[in-house]
Amino acid sequence: MREDSVVGTGWVRHGGRKFSDYLVFNTDHKVIGIQYLALAFFFFILGGLLAGLIRAQLAVPDGQVITGSTYNLTLTLHGTLMIFLWIIPAFTGAGNYVVPLMIGANDMAFPRLNALSFWLLIPGGLLLIASFAAGGAESGWTAYPPLSATAPLGQTLWAAALQFIGFSTIFGAINFIVTIFNLRTPSMKLTQMPLLAWAILATSLIIVLGTPVLSGALLLLIFQRVLGAQFFTPAGGGNPLLWQNLFWFYSHPAVYIMILPGFGIISEVLPIFSRKPIFGYKLIAFSSMAIAVFGFLVWAHHMFTSGMDPFLRVPFMVTSMIIAVPTGVKIFSWLATIWAGKLRFTTSMMFGLSFISMFVIGGLSGIFLASVPIDIHVQDTYFVVAHLHYVLFGGSVMALFAGLYLWYPKITGRMLRERLGQLHFWLTFMGFNLTFLPQHIAGLEGMPRRVYTYAPEFWIWNLLSSLGAFLMAIAVLPFLYNALRSLAAGKVAGPNPWRAFGLEWTLSSPPPVHNFPAPPVVEGDPYGYGERPVPGVSDHKAQVAA
Amino acid sequence: MSHHTSHNIVGSVFDNTSKIAAIFIGATAIIAGSIMGSVNPFLRGATSSQGALIDTLFSVLLGIATAIFVIVQGFLLFSIVRFSRDPEDEADGIPLRGNARLEVLWTAIPAIIVVAISVYSYQILAAIDRPQPDQLPIEVTGRQFSWEFYYPDYDIKTSELHIPLGRQILLKLTSADVNHAFWVPQMRIKKDALGGKITTVNLTGTELGTYPIVCAELCGAGHAVMRSQVVVESGPGFQNWIQAQVGVKQRAAAAPADPKALGRQLYNQLGCNACHKLADAGAVGLVGPALDGIGSRAANAVPGQSAEEYIHTSIVKPNAFIAPNYQPVMPGDYGQRMSDKDVDALVQYLLEQK
Numbered sequence: 001m002r003e004d005s006v007v008g009t010g011w012v013r014h015g016g017r018k019f020s021d022y023l024v025f026n027t028d029h030k031v032i033g034i035q036y037l038a039l040a041f042f043f044f045i046l047g048g049l050l051a052g053l054i055r056a057q058l059a060v061p062d063g064q065v066i067t068g069s070t071y072n073l074t075l076t077l078h079g080t081l082m083i084f085l086w087i088i089p090a091f092t093g094a095g096n097y098v099v100p101l102m103i104g105a106n107d108m109a110f111p112r113l114n115a116l117s118f119w120l121l122i123p124g125g126l127l128l129i130a131s132f133a134a135g136g137a138e139s140g141w142t143a144y145p146p147l148s149a150t151a152p153l154g155q156t157l158w159a160a161a162l163q164f165i166g167f168s169t170i171f172g173a174i175n176f177i178v179t180i181f182n183l184r185t186p187s188m189k190l191t192q193m194p195l196l197a198w199a200i201l202a203t204s205l206i207i208v209l210g211t212p213v214l215s216g217a218l219l220l221l222i223f224q225r226v227l228g229a230q231f232f233t234p235a236g237g238g239n240p241l242l243w244q245n246l247f248w249f250y251s252h253p254a255v256y257i258m259i260l261p262g263f264g265i266i267s268e269v270l271p272i273f274s275r276k277p278i279f280g281y282k283l284i285a286f287s288s289m290a291i292a293v294f295g296f297l298v299w300a301h302h303m304f305t306s307g308m309d310p311f312l313r314v315p316f317m318v319t320s321m322i323i324a325v326p327t328g329v330k331i332f333s334w335l336a337t338i339w340a341g342k343l344r345f346t347t348s349m350m351f352g353l354s355f356i357s358m359f360v361i362g363g364l365s366g367i368f369l370a371s372v373p374i375d376i377h378v379q380d381t382y383f384v385v386a387h388l389h390y391v392l393f394g395g396s397v398m399a400l401f402a403g404l405y406l407w408y409p410k411i412t413g414r415m416l417r418e419r420l421g422q423l424h425f426w427l428t429f430m431g432f433n434l435t436f437l438p439q440h441i442a443g444l445e446g447m448p449r450r451v452y453t454y455a456p457e458f459w460i461w462n463l464l465s466s467l468g469a470f471l472m473a474i475a476v477l478p479f480l481y482n483a484l485r486s487l488a489a490g491k492v493a494g495p496n497p498w499r500a501f502g503l504e505w506t507l508s509s510p511p512p513v514h515n516f517p518a519p520p521v522v523e524g525d526p527y528g529y530g531e532r533p534v535p536g537v538s539d540h541k542a543q544v545a546a
Numbered sequence: 547m548s549h550h551t552s553h554n555i556v557g558s559v560f561d562n563t564s565k566i567a568a569i570f571i572g573a574t575a576i577i578a579g580s581i582m583g584s585v586n587p588f589l590r591g592a593t594s595s596q597g598a599l600i601d602t603l604f605s606v607l608l609g610i611a612t613a614i615f616v617i618v619q620g621f622l623l624f625s626i627v628r629f630s631r632d633p634e635d636e637a638d639g640i641p642l643r644g645n646a647r648l649e650v651l652w653t654a655i656p657a658i659i660v661v662a663i664s665v666y667s668y669q670i671l672a673a674i675d676r677p678q679p680d681q682l683p684i685e686v687t688g689r690q691f692s693w694e695f696y697y698p699d700y701d702i703k704t705s706e707l708h709i710p711l712g713r714q715i716l717l718k719l720t721s722a723d724v725n726h727a728f729w730v731p732q733m734r735i736k737k738d739a740l741g742g743k744i745t746t747v748n749l750t751g752t753e754l755g756t757y758p759i760v761c762a763e764l765c766g767a768g769h770a771v772m773r774s775q776v777v778v779e780s781g782p783g784f785q786n787w788i789q790a791q792v793g794v795k796q797r798a799a800a801a802p803a804d805p806k807a808l809g810r811q812l813y814n815q816l817g818c819n820a821c822h823k824l825a826d827a828g829a830v831g832l833v834g835p836a837l838d839g840i841g842s843r844a845a846n847a848v849p850g851q852s853a854e855e856y857i858h859t860s861i862v863k864p865n866a867f868i869a870p871n872y873q874p875v876m877p878g879d880y881g882q883r884m885s886d887k888d889v890d891a892l893v894q895y896l897l898e899q900k
Binding site: 068234241278 | 588603607611615622625629635640644645652653657660663723729732736737738740742745758760761875
């Protein structure tokens, strides 16, 4: 099964040898990983352009760039794209590429299902773009009925798009779970698994348990829109809160789908560039699983002002508070990991460190939101917009970039230019804070979210936001240039440019089509810095410190 | 290398410089937390008794969050400065894999803090929800894109909310169409208005004044301009306002032949006043075009349309003609909600605005 003759040509292939291998149904997890990452990055740019449109409209209180209706379409597509076609597939892509390598597997457990998971995103993405063109998906990414039940055609296309994307993630998650349990190299115990594999495992369990609920809810919405069912409209005996319960039963755990892989990446980046073992391995792995369980018990904190049972708000407040604890444990463990290390401020490390710094802000504003009385004031305001962007951009996207800069040499065989990377980092970091820090204040002072016009008193905060967004847009350019140019012009990376533990670094860069010639043998977890020599790194200075 | 016990390693990575830094970071956290908690520059001066409770809770959380923020960012920055590697140093750091005491501590302390915040938040919530015996009920209906207030005790219907100072109001919210959320930022109170369901919230104004009412739940193209205002009045002032509203209603009922009075009443009852400025009706809305003098302008607004046709169309099909620099956000259902007689009365009333 290892000869090249079986990899095939035409529309079904295995392995990435030439450019056209990346454009067709390919069953190699590394090709699929790159396909995911490239597609996700395309949607990141598209979602970013929509964000630019939003910030252009809001640069002045009575902006005339777009109408109220177009504005609602824009914010709906921005949120939907960034969540479902950027962050989730980008993490799936990164996991697809590196997790089998990290656990000594030759591929994912179900290679054809893996390819199907990716290709389901194409109709999903096309339908989402069509929903924008058709008009009507104007109810935000949360799509609350009755508004979403009565909207024109675009809303149906939106719901259909999410069905495709939902099945894509469910299939992907099943694949990850089976791969991690069954294809791990026999010598690697669960407690020696890289923490990214733990994080992807926890994420996949959430997806398998949660996403079918979204699919069901979307089906009800489609029935209501297309067949005249009345699940969500009171006039026909339905209940608008039913959607909110189903939607958030999935979509709050989905927040962890979008952040746990980021936690995993940070747990890989920090030890490598601190030259120290991860601090508190078991507690970090355990806290990922705790988040996966507790994540299902907090959804109603999105509904504190919605008219849900007033007393039930109290237990949901308590669970929402308690879920901060396993997250806090990770933050402290990461701080202890870099403590007394030998820190090297590569671009990957800069994104990793800024992840800690920014995610803490999103975590702390989350405590305010979990407290029912404060949520009564700030729910559905720009405070929430600021909070979610500190978590999803300051957290997830920073982690994604940390991972991209770490694994780019492995994936392409070439190094990225450090100076361009640092430029990318600093522009992103400054632009991000300039955009989202002021939004906390605008929200507290009374600016609701999802508005195309606002009172003049909020002008200064919005102007700062719009300037920051401009900076964030510029920040992408050095990254794009760097990533494309380094493909050919970058310094040759070699198998292990970071002198890192981890099975992926024992292979050539890029790795051979079938990964490992024989099941690799591991000596311990991939964090043995200062304890044992990094395999294959001959430089004596890289050996254990005395 | 020798196998350090966990204790020895901790000793070797936590030297005197680190101790001084830790004390400095801890002291800064306490001082910064205390200052932010007591000054609270972000959320103060609420104009309802429920809002004042929320502001107090916010101050406490702001103090705690500031302290945690300083601790995490402080240790992060200190580590970045202190442990940055020399360019030539290729060695590894000390293999410190964990510390049971530390890990228990930083699991338990945050757990205690969040449970304490929960308990305190619950007490505040219970105080916010506690009803007073002499509540004044007011029924609130949200619709795309206006608010309507009905006072069952006085049988009057208005498009802005007037409440007496210091008396607790029981707002009973519902929606005529999609989900809305009633929010008075200066009073901190927010509640969704849903179709087919009544949600309730207490509100006690503690400061005379006029405060915006904002829709906080995305409800369609005009969500951003779905506004009204709440006017907190003294007891006598509120009674005068009630009497005036009752008087308007009675005069309209007694003199149905006077289309001008009926038109003015409709203008304010249907919420036209929320968006369209009109001196004759006392309206100050700014969302849509001002209608002062519309009677003289209407004939020339659209070629081929008489003044009457133009105004009539603009009420029942608001998106047919959009005035320059305005957005197509006026609700399109006035043709269904109003009788033909009422539409005619409103058109006549507006035609007289010369």
